[in-house]
Amino acid sequence: AKEPVRVLVTGAAGQIGYALVPMIARGIMLGADQPVILHMLDIPFAAEALNGVKMELVDAAFPLLKGVVATTDVVEACTGVNVAVMVGGFPRKEGMERKDVMSKNVSIYKSQASALEQHAAPNCKVLVVANPANTNALILKEFAPSIPAKNITCLTRLDHNRALGQISERLSVQVSDVKNVIIWGNHSSTQYPDVNHATVGDKPVRELVKDDEWLNGEFITTVQQRGAAIIKARKLSSALSAASAACDHIRDWVLGTPEGLWVSMGVYSDGSYNVPAGVIYSFPVTCKNGEWTIVQGLAIDEFSRKKLDLTGAELTEEKELAYSCLS
Ligand code: NAI
Numbered sequence: 001a002k003e004p005v006r007v008l009v010t011g012a013a014g015q016i017g018y019a020l021v022p023m024i025a026r027g028i029m030l031g032a033d034q035p036v037i038l039h040m041l042d043i044p045f046a047a048e049a050l051n052g053v054k055m056e057l058v059d060a061a062f063p064l065l066k067g068v069v070a071t072t073d074v075v076e077a078c079t080g081v082n083v084a085v086m087v088g089g090f091p092r093k094e095g096m097e098r099k100d101v102m103s104k105n106v107s108i109y110k111s112q113a114s115a116l117e118q119h120a121a122p123n124c125k126v127l128v129v130a131n132p133a134n135t136n137a138l139i140l141k142e143f144a145p146s147i148p149a150k151n152i153t154c155l156t157r158l159d160h161n162r163a164l165g166q167i168s169e170r171l172s173v174q175v176s177d178v179k180n181v182i183i184w185g186n187h188s189s190t191q192y193p194d195v196n197h198a199t200v201g202d203k204p205v206r207e208l209v210k211d212d213e214w215l216n217g218e219f220i221t222t223v224q225q226r227g228a229a230i231i232k233a234r235k236l237s238s239a240l241s242a243a244s245a246a247c248d249h250i251r252d253w254v255l256g257t258p259e260g261l262w263v264s265m266g267v268y269s270d271g272s273y274n275v276p277a278g279v280i281y282s283f284p285v286t287c288k289n290g291e292w293t294i295v296q297g298l299a300i301d302e303f304s305r306k307k308l309d310l311t312g313a314e315l316t317e318e319k320e321l322a323y324s325c326l327s
Contacts, residue, residue: 004035004066006121008081010112011088011130012040012070013050015236019243020085021053025062029247030083030254037067041077042088074112078119083254085246086112086140089130102132102318103325109136110326113143120147125290127249128154129242133187134266134280135318141268141280150291153253154266156191156282158238158245159183162226163193166219171208173200181205182284183223183264184304185275185311186318191282192307193223197298216303257287262295273300275308279315 007024011017017040023029024036038057042050054070071077078084090104109128116124124147128137137154141147160183168175177200184192195215198205209215222229230238252263262284271277272294284295300308 002034004037005030005083006037006039006081008039008041008077008084008120010041010077010084010086013042013046013053014087015239016087016129016242016246017042018053019240020087020246021057022060022062023243023247025057025060025065027064028244029250031251032064035064035066037069038065039069039071039077039079039081041071041074044072047072074115075119078112078115080119080121081116082121082124083250084116084120084124084126085250086126086128086136087130087246089136092131099321099325102135102321105130105132105136106139106322106325109139110143113140113147116140117144117146123148124151125250125253126152127246127253128152128266129246131187132318134282134315135322137266137280138268138319139322149268152268152280153249153292154187154280154282155242155246155249156183156187156264156266157249158242159187159191159193159223159226159282160264161241161245161248163195163219163223166222167195167198167200167205167209170214170219171200171205177201178205179260180262180284181264182262182298183282184273184308185282186315187266187282188311188314189224190311190314191224192304192311193220194304194307195219196301196304197284253287253292254290255287256289257285262286265292267292267294270294272296273298273308275312276316279312279319281312281315 092101133154141152163181164178167178181198182194195205265285266280266282269281285292
């Protein structure tokens with residue numbers, strides 16, 4: 001039998017946490033033959049709710065679940081973890097300045113970076129979900145210098161899956177037949193959902209949709225603003241789809257992407273496609289042997305170029321804002 005993998009979920013008493021931990025315990029993230037030990041972290045204010053989640057995990061009697069650590073102690077939470085899914089953060093509340101929210105998250109991600117660096121298992125893979133996801137991941141990277149940059153990523157898979165979903169609905173085809181959309185840049189409303197290389201079967205999506213105006217307009221804004229549309233409908237933000245996307249992200253990273261298929265991940269930019277280096281930027285990637293590689297050589301037309309630059313500029317600006325919160 002396989003040794004259990006320790007998976008940390010921060011903010012585990014929250015909405016996404018509640019949807020995510022049972023998925024992990026059922027093997028959706030790491031495979032149906034992979035035992036797991038869940039480490040759940042939240043803040044003291046949520047300790048009682050966190051304990052309730054732990055009680056439900058016990059009650060669910062998941063065969064793959066070999067242990068549960070539920071704690072408000074960040075060191076205990078991080079100790080020995082092989083995978084860390086960072087969902088905890090400070091939400092933007094009405095009337096709050098962007099800088100104030102950034103400042104709260106910078107201090108959270110700075111201290112959690114140190115705890116992970118000192119106590120996580122070697123080669124721990126980190127996925128940041130909490131917003132601002134790209135910049136929280138960047139701060140985590142900067143304050144955990146001994147964790148390789150390639151091990152620190154952020155979630156844009158939800159946006160990627162939303163793009164697949166929109167194309168599937170539009171063409172009335174199975175979502176599993178839509179392949180190789182791309183989310184470029186920031187997990188924010190400047191992200192660029194790109195279908196120029198996407199296919200259904202062996203046909204380009206552009207050829208099948210036959211409506212460039214829709215693809216360059218409403219399609220993009222629908223994906224960019226889907227989060228807001230869910231909040232409007234549910235009065236709560238996306239949770240099951242975010243949890244599912246987090247499982248997709250880690251599963252593909254650890255177990256690999258199928259031949260010929262790529263996915264979107266926020267990763268430390270090396271300046272590929274002439275986007276800013278040194279920020280966490282979402283690229284098309286393939287994964288093999290537990291490592292991601294940016295898909296190279298895709299043609300970028302003028303329309304796309306502008307969008308890649310715009311979201312890159314926003315990330316540079318966020319990085320500066322984050323750094324200004326450190327002093
Ligand atoms: P939520 O508010 O229900 O849960 C967040 C949890 O984090 C709460 O239980 C809170 O107590 C906890 N928390 C706060 N500070 C913490 C700290 N320092 N350490 C550990 N836990 C802490 O929020 P929800 O809906 O679960 O969303 C979580 C985050 O994910 C938000 O930042 C949200 O904006 C983001 N998000 C990102 C998506 C993406 O695609 N990247 C998609 C959807 C949400």
